[in-house]
Amino acid sequence: MSLYTLFIEPWTWGDWMWRGTLVASLVGVVCALLGCFLYLRRLALMSDALAHVALPGLVGAFLLTGSTGPAAMFLGALGSGLLTTGLVEGIRRAGHTRDDAAIGVVFTALFALGVILLTAFASDADLDASCVLFGDVLGVPTHAVWTLGGLTLAVIAAIVALWRPLHLATFDPDTARLLGVPVGALHLGLMGFVSITTVASFQAVGAILVVAALITPAATAHLLTRRLHAMLLVAAGHGALSALLGMYLSVWLNCSTAGAMVCVGALLYFAALLWSRKPRDGGAPP
Amino acid sequence: MSAPALEIRGLSVRYDQAPVLTDVTFTLAPGRITGILGPNGAGKSTLLKAALGLLKPDAGEIRFFGEPRARARGRVVYVPQRSAVDWDFPVTVADVVLMGRYGRLGLLGRPSREDREAAQAAMAQLGILELASRQISELSGGQQQRTFLARALAQGGELILMDEPFVGVDARTEEAIVALLHQLRDAGRTALIVNHDLQTARRYFDDLLLLNRRVFAHGPSAEVFTPEALSACYGGRLAVLSGEDGAAVVLAP
Numbered sequence: 110m111s112l113y114t115l116f117i118e119p120w121t122w123g124d125w126m127w128r129g130t131l132v133a134s135l136v137g138v139v140c141a142l143l144g145c146f147l148y149l150r151r152l153a154l155m156s157d158a159l160a161h162v163a164l165p166g167l168v169g170a171f172l173l174t175g176s177t178g179p180a181a182m183f184l185g186a187l188g189s190g191l192l193t194t195g196l197v198e199g200i201r202r203a204g205h206t207r208d209d210a211a212i213g214v215v216f217t218a219l220f221a222l223g224v225i226l227l228t229a230f231a232s233d234a235d236l237d238a239s240c241v242l243f244g245d246v247l248g249v250p251t252h253a254v255w256t257l258g259g260l261t262l263a264v265i266a267a268i269v270a271l272w273r274p275l276h277l278a279t280f281d282p283d284t285a286r287l288l289g290v291p292v293g294a295l296h297l298g299l300m301g302f303v304s305i306t307t308v309a310s311f312q313a314v315g316a317i318l319v320v321a322a323l324i325t326p327a328a329t330a331h332l333l334t335r336r337l338h339a340m341l342l343v344a345a346g347h348g349a350l351s352a353l354l355g356m357y358l359s360v361w362l363n364c365s366t367a368g369a370m371v372c373v374g375a376l377l378y379f380a381a382l383l384w385s386r387k388p389r390d391g392g393a394p395p
Numbered sequence: 396m397s398a399p400a401l402e403i404r405g406l407s408v409r410y411d412q413a414p415v416l417t418d419v420t421f422t423l424a425p426g427r428i429t430g431i432l433g434p435n436g437a438g439k440s441t442l443l444k445a446a447l448g449l450l451k452p453d454a455g456e457i458r459f460f461g462e463p464r465a466r467a468r469g470r471v472v473y474v475p476q477r478s479a480v481d482w483d484f485p486v487t488v489a490d491v492v493l494m495g496r497y498g499r500l501g502l503l504g505r506p507s508r509e510d511r512e513a514a515q516a517a518m519a520q521l522g523i524l525e526l527a528s529r530q531i532s533e534l535s536g537g538q539q540q541r542t543f544l545a546r547a548l549a550q551g552g553e554l555i556l557m558d559e560p561f562v563g564v565d566a567r568t569e570e571a572i573v574a575l576l577h578q579l580r581d582a583g584r585t586a587l588i589v590n591h592d593l594q595t596a597r598r599y600f601d602d603l604l605l606l607n608r609r610v611f612a613h614g615p616s617a618e619v620f621t622p623e624a625l626s627a628c629y630g631g632r633l634a635v636l637s638g639e640d641g642a643a644v645v646l647a648p
Contacts, residue, residue: 288498335530340485
């Protein structure tokens with residue numbers, strides 16, 4: 110087997126290789142960018158939650174509107190994402206329950222509710238459970254590619270425009286609040302974007318693996334960088350590289366693209382972990 | 396007479412129904428440095444956070460410079476406890492100090508040359524200019540504290556609230572912080588500082604506020620730092636004697 114057959118020939122096999130790589134890269138980049146903020150806010154678990162509660166959002170939107178069109182799906186997922194954020198925040202403020210437990214209770218309950226709704230009332234809907242969970246990079250229709258592209262641009266534009274308040278609110282929310290930064294609104298905005306992104310990424314990589322797309326690039330980039338913009342760039346690069354190498358791996362092994370992407374991403378993470386010699390103990394001694 | 400820098404009336408705070416602060420009332424005259432002393436769990440940090448609106452009190456009225464908090468926003472600076480900061484965050488010293496100017500920028504603004512110069516000047520004053528491009532995890536405790544103090548300077552408020560600024564810092568940084576505070580005071584600024592080191596309290600602070608769930612004493616350091624007041628505030632957890640000048644000598648904090 111020559112390098113040509115391994116690396117070049119797949120690109121001549123038709124549109125799907127190009128399109129699949131584009132879709133996977135868009136998912137990889139947009140999730141990586143948002144994931145950095147989740148990671149730094151110690152909300153990695155929230156990505157898991159928002160990925161799961163998209164299901165009841167989708168089913169709920171279908172039951173309300175009778176449609177599985179993109180608008181209904183986005184609004185459904187956005188609504189359930191914001192509902193989850195609100196519930197978790199409410200439980201957290203009421204005290205008594207630890208943050209991670211609050212997230213765990215809320216999202217599993219909503220996910221289960223989605224399963225009940227799906228099996229009891231929406232079994233005729235075109236909501237393929239295995240597709241929701243595992244996705245299909247190669248089956249993504251053209252309009253969804255445009256949606257993903259638009260979403261990626263919107264996320265980049267929002268991060269660039271709100272760069273300073275976002276940076277401060279993520280690093281030091283108390284001071285941000287005192288300086289008049291709308292910390293709560295930024296948090297809701299971020300969660301809203303993550304919810305929408307989760308749905309947009311569904312068809313490509315599925316609800317479960319989108320969690321990896323959100324967190325692994327951020328965890329990798331944090332090991333390698335010293336400033337936030339560098340972290341975002343490295344994370345986006347990690348997302349895109351995982352997408353490309355994942356596509357190759359899935360072609361060579363004839364396996365799930367999403368699975369291959371996530372495994373490649375995790376390998377890159379471990380490589381970074383071994384290579385990085387940055388102290389990881391949270392700071393030098395006094 | 397100008398309005399007090401901070402006026403707190405009847406402040407009560409509870410965590411999970413347990414009272415942390417009860418009916419705390421005091422005023423800070425401008426141009427003085429006040430130290431808050433009290434045992435662990437006395438509610439010292441809680442008092443700062445409640446005053447700043449970072450946690451919600453059950454009752455109480457808080458005014459900065461005679462105005463409600465929202466209208467005094469740019470005039471009040473907070474330096475959080477060092478342990479409350481995520482030192483692993485990908486951010487450099489220069490980034491952190493420049494953040495002190497973000498309150499002036501609005502949501503979409505960019506720092507002007509003036510903002511950058513103010514940040515540079517603050518770093519120079521704290522002697523951390525050469526550390527500007529270091530990530531904050533690469534700093535010593537003293538350097539970390541200087542970074543946050545430089546951010547406060549860059550912000551340029553009139554009232555500065557600091558939570559345990561001397562914990563885990565070297566002696567030189569401690570002296571530098573105190574010198575800077577005295578300098579700010581002489582320029583008319585006001586400072587309220589949570590501290591637990593009794594040995595230095597009288598030397599560092601003009602006024603003292605003895606706090607343990609409620610205010611035990613408040614006034615000029617020489618008047619407040621007495622064996623009676625300290626024993627009352629700390630309960631049995633402190634061995635105090637009277638020194639030659641009638642001031643307290645603390646044996647075992």
